Amino acid sequence: MKRIIAILVSLLLVLGPLSAQRREIIKNLPKYDRQVIHFGFILGMNTMNFVVKQNPNIKSYDSVYVVETQGETGFSLGIVSNLHIGNNLDLRFLPGLSFGTRNIEYTLRTHFNGTATQTPFVKKVESTILEFPLLMKFKSNRYGNMRAYIIGGGRYSLDLASQAKVVDEGKQTIKLYRSDYMWELGFGFDFYLSTLSYRPKLRWPMALEIC
Numbered sequence: 001m002k003r004i005i006a007i008l009v010s011l012l013l014v015l016g017p018l019s020a021q022r023r024e025i026i027k028n029l030p031k032y033d034r035q036v037i038h039f040g041f042i043l044g045m046n047t048m049n050f051v052v053k054q055n056p057n058i059k060s061y062d063s064v065y066v067v068e069t070q071g072e073t074g075f076s077l078g079i080v081s082n083l084h085i086g087n088n089l090d091l092r093f094l095p096g097l098s099f100g101t102r103n104i105e106y107t108l109r110t111h112f113n114g115t116a117t118q119t120p121f122v123k124k125v126e127s128t129i130l131e132f133p134l135l136m137k138f139k140s141n142r143y144g145n146m147r148a149y150i151i152g153g154g155r156y157s158l159d160l161a162s163q164a165k166v167v168d169e170g171k172q173t174i175k176l177y178r179s180d181y182m183w184e185l186g187f188g189f190d191f192y193l194s195t196l197s198y199r200p201k202l203r204w205p206m207a208l209e210i211c
Helices: 004-023
Strands: 037-048 064-086 089-093 098-110 115-139 146-158 179-192 196-202 204-209
Touching: 037 098, 064 115, 115 179
Parallel strands: none
Antiparallel strands: 037 064, 037 204, 064 089, 064 098, 089 115, 098 115, 115 146, 146 179, 179 196, 196 204
């Protein structure tokens, strides 16, 4: 009996560490975060829209009854330039292009034979925006093959399709500012695969980054 107990104890002592080794997660790309600079690309989706504010002199525009806007889904492309500052901090420059469309829906009040009617009219506004985000990325410690992060900073954008300086000559032209500044804030996760890493973000615009 003692001999059987000794054999069982010996098996437990041998098989225990082996089982723990099997459960241990093998880290992919263990040297990835030690790179001072690395590059990648971004694929993303966006939705552009307008915020309509009523003009105090709206009564002078007697033909315009209602103005509404509707955004459409577009896509974004970008390049990743990442500077490793510390184990939990990166500086990122992510130049890219975003393509999007917005619809402005007018309801016009018209008169025909003395009868007032409401006529819908849709104006499509397309934009091709060149973006220059500069962001700080705060990362958690790596757990296995993932880590969480929050990201934030500023972005300068340039609308290449802007018609702000176009002389409309009586045409119905929507004029947008050519340049803009904004803040960005979001969070996401880094996932490390055997040959690359990717990081989905919950921010707007939504994006998937592959490095």
